[in-house]
Amino acid sequence: MNPIKTFPKGGVHPEENKLSSDQPIITFEIPKQVIIPLGQCLGAPAEPIVAKGDKVKVGQLIATAKGFISANVHSSVSGTVNKIDEVMDHTGYRKPAIFIDVEGDEWLEGIDTSDTLVKDITLTKEEIVERIKQHGIVGLGGATFPTYVKLMIPQGKKAEYVIINAAECEPYLTCDNRLLIEKPYEFLVGVKVIMKAVDAPKGVVGIEVNKIEAAKKLDEIVKSDKYFEGIEIQPLKTKYPQGGEKQIIKSITGREVPSGKLPIETGCVVVNVASTFAIYEAVQKNKPLVYRVVTVTGKSVKKPSNFLTRIGTPANLLIEAAGGLPEDTANLINGGPMMGKSVSVTTFPTIKGTSGILMLNEKDAQPRKVSNCIRCGKCMQACPMGLEPYLLNRLARQNNFEETEKHNIMDCIECGSCEFTCPANIPLADYIRYGKTRTGQIIRSRNQK
Ligand code: SF4
Ligand code: SF4
Numbered sequence: 001m002n003p004i005k006t007f008p009k010g011g012v013h014p015e016e017n018k019l020s021s022d023q024p025i026i027t028f029e030i031p032k033q034v035i036i037p038l039g040q041c042l043g044a045p046a047e048p049i050v051a052k053g054d055k056v057k058v059g060q061l062i063a064t065a066k067g068f069i070s071a072n073v074h075s076s077v078s079g080t081v082n083k084i085d086e087v088m089d090h091t092g093y094r095k096p097a098i099f100i101d102v103e104g105d106e107w108l109e110g111i112d113t114s115d116t117l118v119k120d121i122t123l124t125k126e127e128i129v130e131r132i133k134q135h136g137i138v139g140l141g142g143a144t145f146p147t148y149v150k151l152m153i154p155q156g157k158k159a160e161y162v163i164i165n166a167a168e169c170e171p172y173l174t175c176d177n178r179l180l181i182e183k184p185y186e187f188l189v190g191v192k193v194i195m196k197a198v199d200a201p202k203g204v205v206g207i208e209v210n211k212i213e214a215a216k217k218l219d220e221i222v223k224s225d226k227y228f229e230g231i232e233i234q235p236l237k238t239k240y241p242q243g244g245e246k247q248i249i250k251s252i253t254g255r256e257v258p259s260g261k262l263p264i265e266t267g268c269v270v271v272n273v274a275s276t277f278a279i280y281e282a283v284q285k286n287k288p289l290v291y292r293v294v295t296v297t298g299k300s301v302k303k304p305s306n307f308l309t310r311i312g313t314p315a316n317l318l319i320e321a322a323g324g325l326p327e328d329t330a331n332l333i334n335g336g337p338m339m340g341k342s343v344s345v346t347t348f349p350t351i352k353g354t355s356g357i358l359m360l361n362e363k364d365a366q367p368r369k370v371s372n373c374i375r376c377g378k379c380m381q382a383c384p385m386g387l388e389p390y391l392l393n394r395l396a397r398q399n400n401f402e403e404t405e406k407h408n409i410m411d412c413i414e415c416g417s418c419e420f421t422c423p424a425n426i427p428l429a430d431y432i433r434y435g436k437t438r439t440g441q442i443i444r445s446r447n448q449k
Helices: 125-135 148-151 176-181 184-198 208-224 247-254 273-285 315-319 378-382 389-397 401-406 417-421 428-448
Strands: 024-027 033-037 061-063 079-088 094-101 159-164 200-207 231-236 268-272 292-296 305-310 329-334 356-361
Touching: 024 176, 024 200, 033 079, 125 148, 125 184, 125 273, 148 184, 148 268, 159 247, 159 401, 176 208, 176 273, 176 292, 184 200, 184 231, 184 268, 184 315, 200 208, 200 247, 208 231, 231 247, 247 268, 247 273, 268 378, 273 292, 273 329, 292 315, 292 428, 305 315, 315 356, 378 389, 378 417, 389 401, 389 417, 401 428, 417 428
Parallel strands: 024 305, 159 200, 159 268, 200 231, 292 356
Antiparallel strands: 033 094, 079 094, 292 305, 329 356
């Protein structure tokens, strides 16, 4: 394997806590009812095209994308639409969703549900991008940005590298690691599909060295099978946020994405592991995005697990299957501890972006006593974007958005490294996120004038 690489600026080393990394993926039983939220991507919620009483099959389109940065939504089960109503989702707000009562498990005609590996990529690059769009594939690392948009290379630009973000640098999460170990061929064909879609000669899988079993397995396959020529496995140092888009590009290519620009400026397209697997299934098996692997974990959880879960499965069922909600749970998180968001109900439906359900115990979730900034500069050293978090925090609190913009708040990737490292326990990321949202609004309204 290649020598280990990393990004040079900032980063932190939180406890890894990969409690479920040895737990094979378990196909979770189909629930009696799924609740499929219409808003499952970064952009506008999809528009329902079914109504109460309609019969649906697995993989059937039930809501269509509304706008450029929006994604189609498909039924993850077969059965009858019970209602279209609001549900308290992972954001803690009531949002529209399609409730489907499950009857059997009948898939839409034309979807290949077999385990046969399909290596021949017969679709043209335009057809691949269109299939990925139609089948509702979004960034499954949590960002939920529609993947087809990433694969539309602007005129005058060239994709040299497809970089697969297999860092899985968030503590606790192991869903990507398990997919790589258990479905390496499907995953690697997915990489070839993306390379064809964007016409890139090279594919690089960037993987942290704490996932050595997966890295070795992938390396053996790409070196022993000519079909995978052009793909290499790049071990990366275990350092958070190694999986940040800009960080992984820097680690692998040494190139820097300029402030306010997209990865394609550096000739790179970055896709997450689970999305790559979903792309394989969409393009080679004609299967829309109807399930994903979800890590259900926590130090007090009896059976930390990785479940292959139909989209819309209520989280409480997964929690039960992992041994139930531990009594000392102080914080329930959708995602990992660094970038995930706290959830107020256990019944929220899992969505495409649900990579993990984390139950942090009282000891780990205990709020730490906040004191005044001691100007130690540790937050600056930890910031992978070279920002001044103590300053951005102060400016955001003062609602001084002219200055937050001047100090590049829009470059913040919301990784939380500054907050993690702050000895005064100042909730830096919260204020900076607020400042970024407000500054972004001001910039957008200025650009519209
Ligand atoms: S949250 Fe933003 S400011 Fe803080 S370390 Fe990450 S990128 Fe830097
Ligand atoms: S790490 Fe905390 S205490 Fe140190 S300079 Fe930054 S905000 Fe201040």
